[in-house]
Structure formats: structure tokens, C-alpha cells
Amino acid sequence: MNASATWTVPEHVPSDRIVDFDFMNPPNVTADVHLAWKALHNGPDIVWSPYNGGHWIATRADDIEVIQKDHQRFSHARVNIPPGQDPAxxxxxxxxxxxxxxxxxxxxxxxxxxxxxxxxxxxxxTVELIEGFAGKGECEFIVEFAKMLPIVIFLRLVDLPQEDRLQLLEMTELAVRGTVEERHRSQQMLAGYIGKWIENRRHNPGTDLISLIVNAKVDGEPIAPQRMFGLLVVVIFGGLDTVAAMMGFVCRYLAEHSAERRRLVEQPELILTAVDELIRRHGVTNTARVVVEDMHLNGVYLKRGDSIQVPNALFGLDERRFSDPMAIDFERKPVLHGAFGNGPHRCPGSFLARMEIKVFLQEWLKRIPDFELVAEDPPRCASGMVNGLLHLPLRWKIA
Structure with a gap:
């Protein structure tokens, strides 16, 4: 273990719970981020990582579900690791x-x-994007499709200029896979960007989501500036990288598993039920909770103020909850995964995410039913607060 990481281990953490696992850069993450996280299932159910300020990691679905649902003992007050000083x-x-x-x-x-x-x-x-490169016989899926579809839809939802998409994508990358300093810089960039739109929508409100937030009242009072900024950060960053990452992982899986891909091509009605199974297999968020009071959880003593991470990928990859979890089973029922969270904080954008993935699969497989990875230019993954697929070159034969 990196000696510089050990100083973060407090006295109440048993030595047999400490793992050499930095979630920002776990072993072998570049090749497959889900396998990198899955390695934690080889050890205790709840472990301690000395990296990034030191924190617990719940590795099993049962514990993750308890923590997701129990806000009275596991607060959402700090969901990032390590916590920053930015507004909530x-x-x-x-x-x-x-x-x-x-x-x-x-x-x-x-x-x-x-x-x-x-x-x-x-x-x-979706059709416009796919047909823009289908005739070339190749694409870099992440840049040319996965990141483009969610942000164009989002910009329409909030009525922001389409030409701002690259700037917003840069901020998003820093926010979800950056260091504390990079996350702070991302929020500073966004504060400068969004400030002008707050004033614009105050004086010229529309029917878009930003106008609604800017002019809303909570308990009869206008939203305080820091709360408004925190809400706009969630709205802007919340659905961009997560959906892009999920589509990238789904597309890679289908490129590598021709039999499952052919089933969806030949039986497109399966897509409606396949979406949740594909999401279950490829969880992306790695948020944390704050322990509210001293307690025991599954044999581990947790102290008030500890951070405990609840990786959604490990929920979906737990063989105690799902039979043969690394495999995709289009007949698996029910697919009650934790990819969108559980309890009062369940992701409000889950319906939009499912819609985007469903439409992507329907329209892509009509036009590019057979495609493969590029052996000489393999995919590249990354971990962070959101698991990501950074690079996914694909190719196919042109009819």
C-alpha cells in the first residue's frame, strides 16, 4: 500500500478491513472499471480505503440498499469523496x-x-446523430454519440445555446472525475457561466427548467443564492455524464457479445425489458453518505462523521442478489437494481435516462446491427464519482 495513504486510518478501523483501493484509480481500471470495482467482492463486505481522506466502502447490495434508504442514520450532507467546500x-x-x-x-x-x-x-x-457517421463505417462512440445525445436534449430542456455544449462537457468531466481542486474549478466555471442566465431568466422567464428554478419560492420565500446555485449544478451535471457513460458501457457490451446483440436485432421487442438489465450490469455512480451516529453495521463499528461510499456498480454485480451477475440475461425478472438509488433520493431523471437508452438501442440496431471494437485502439475506462468510458472506437462494414 502507498505509505502516504496510511495516515488517514483512524483508530476504530480494524486492520483487516483496510484495502489498498483508491476509487479514483483502482487497479486495472483502464481496461474495465466494473471488474476493477468487482475485485472488492473478494474481501469483507464493508472495507476501509485510506485514500482520498479515508472512507468506508459498502460492497454488497444488502448494505448499500440499507444505506440508500436510511437517511436518518446515513446523511446525504456530503456525497463527494473527499468532500469539498463548495455550496451544497x-x-x-x-x-x-x-x-x-x-x-x-x-x-x-x-x-x-x-x-x-x-x-x-x-x-x-438520435437518428440524425447515427446517420451522420453510419456511412463512414466507423466512429468514436463517446465523442460522436454518447456525449452528444444527452447534452443536446438537456440544452433544449433548459433552453440554453447548443454552441455551449463543449464548454459544459468540460465542466462536467472535471466535476465527476476530478480532484477536489478540479471540482472546485468546475463549480467556479459554472458560476461564471450560469450567473448571466439567472439574470436573464429573472427578467425574461420562459417555460424551461432554469426559469422555473430561478423564479421559484420555497416556503414562500425566493430561493437563497447558494441553494439556487447548488440546484442548478445538480440539474446541469446530473444527467450528462451518467447517461453518456451508461450508453458507452452498453454499446461496448453489445460490441463484445454478438449473440446478445443479434437477439435484440432480431427481437427488438426485447429492448423494452433489456434496458434495466443493461443498466443493472453497468452501474456508474459512486456517491457517499455521512454516518450520523456511532453504530454497528454488518459487524463493523462506524463512528459519527465517517464517510461511507455506496457504489451502484457493486449493487448490480453482487452474486448474493443476482444470479451470475456479470452476465446479461434479457429474461431476468425482476431487475430491481440500485443504479438510480433507493428511497427519497432516488434519481428523478431515471425515466429520461431509460428513454434515451431505449431509443438509442432501437435506432442504432436498425442502422448498424453488426459492429465491433477496434483491436488496435481498445476502449479506455476511468473511475471517480462517476464511472466512465472515455474512449470507444467502433467499426462496421458498409453495405
Whole structure:
């Protein structure tokens, strides 16, 4: 173990729980981030990493689910590791009942009926992107498709200029896989960017989500500036990188597993139920909770103030919860995964994420049913607060 990491181990952490695992850079992460995390299942259920300020990691679905649902003992007050000094991410870093009023502001924009109304536009954009490179016989999937689809949809949802997408993607990358300093820089960049739009929507409100937030009231009062910024950070960053990463992992899986891909091509009706199984297999977020009081959890003594990480990937890859979890089974029922969280903080954007992945699979497989990885230029993964697929070159034969 890196000696510089050991100083973060407090006295109440048993030596047999300490693992040489830095979640920002776990062993063999570049080749397969999910296998890198899965290695933790070879040890105790709850372990301590001395890296990034020191924190617990819950590795099994049962414990992760308990922590996700129990905000009274496991607070959302700090979801990042290591915690920064930036304003709270609203409503993500608020606990009930305070959390509820802020969540209620954004929930209507992501309800099933609202997302269903967007499907036509999502489908048109998906087709446009795919047909832009289908005739070339190759693409770099992450840059040319996975990052483009979610951000274009998002910019339409909040009525921001499409030409701002590269700037926002840069901020997002720093926010979800950066150091504390890079996360802070990302928020400073966003503060400068969003400030002008807050003023714009105050004086010229529309029907978009930013206008709704800027002009909303909570408990009869306008939202305080720091709370408003924290809410806009969550709205802007929340669905961009996570959906792009998920689509990248799904596409890589299908490129490497031709039999499963052919099933979806020949039986497209399977796509509707396959989406959650693919999401279960490729969890992306690695948020944390703060222990509220001294307690025991699954044989481990946790102290008030400890951070404990709940990696969604490990929930979906737990063989105690899912038979043969590394395999995709389109008939697996029910697929009750934790990829969108559980309890009051369940991701409000889950319906939009499912819609984007469903439409991607339907339209891509119609046009590019057979594709493969590029052997001489392999995929590259990364870990952080969000697992990512950074590079995914694909190729296919042109008819």
C-alpha cells in the first residue's frame, strides 16, 4: 500500500478491513472499471480505503440498499469523496424534510408523461446523430454519440445555446472525475457561466427548467443564492455524464457479445425489458453518505462523521442478489437494481435516462446491427464519482 495513504486510518478501523483501493484509480481500471470495482467482492463486505481522506466502502447490495434508504442514520450532507467546500448540491445533499421542497421543484419536468412528450424529439436527434457517421463505417462512440445525445436534449430542456455544449462537457468531466481542486474549478466555471442566465431568466422567464428554478419560492420565500446555485449544478451535471457513460458501457457490451446483440436485432421487442438489465450490469455512480451516529453495521463499528461510499456498480454485480451477475440475461425478472438509488433520493431523471437508452438501442440496431471494437485502439475506462468510458472506437462494414 502507498505509505502516504496510511495516515488517514483512524483508530476504530480494524486492520483487516483496510484495502489498498483508491476509487479514483483502482487497479486495472483502464481496461474495465466494473471488474476493477468487482475485485472488492473478494474481501469483507464493508472495507476501509485510506485514500482520498479515508472512507468506508459498502460492497454488497444488502448494505448499500440499507444505506440508500436510511437517511436518518446515513446523511446525504456530503456525497463527494473527499468532500469539498463548495455550496451544497441541492437537493442531493439535503435530507428530508428539507430535501422534499427542492426536489418537488424539478420533479415535474422528469415525470413519465413529461418524458413521453419528449420521445419524438429524442428519436429524431438520435437518428440524425447515427446517420451522420453510419456511412463512414466507423466512429468514436463517446465523442460522436454518447456525449452528444444527452447534452443536446438537456440544452433544449433548459433552453440554453447548443454552441455551449463543449464548454459544459468540460465542466462536467472535471466535476465527476476530478480532484477536489478540479471540482472546485468546475463549480467556479459554472458560476461564471450560469450567473448571466439567472439574470436573464429573472427578467425574461420562459417555460424551461432554469426559469422555473430561478423564479421559484420555497416556503414562500425566493430561493437563497447558494441553494439556487447548488440546484442548478445538480440539474446541469446530473444527467450528462451518467447517461453518456451508461450508453458507452452498453454499446461496448453489445460490441463484445454478438449473440446478445443479434437477439435484440432480431427481437427488438426485447429492448423494452433489456434496458434495466443493461443498466443493472453497468452501474456508474459512486456517491457517499455521512454516518450520523456511532453504530454497528454488518459487524463493523462506524463512528459519527465517517464517510461511507455506496457504489451502484457493486449493487448490480453482487452474486448474493443476482444470479451470475456479470452476465446479461434479457429474461431476468425482476431487475430491481440500485443504479438510480433507493428511497427519497432516488434519481428523478431515471425515466429520461431509460428513454434515451431505449431509443438509442432501437435506432442504432436498425442502422448498424453488426459492429465491433477496434483491436488496435481498445476502449479506455476511468473511475471517480462517476464511472466512465472515455474512449470507444467502433467499426462496421458498409453495405
Amino acid at each position: 448540491l441541492v437537493p442531493l445533499e439535503l435530507d428530508p424534510p428539507e430535501h422534499s421542497a427542492y426536489r418537488a421543484l424539478i420533479t415535474p419536468a422528469f415525470l413519465p408523461q413529461a418524458i413521453a412528450a419528449m420521445e419524438g424529439d429524442i428519436r429524431l436527434l
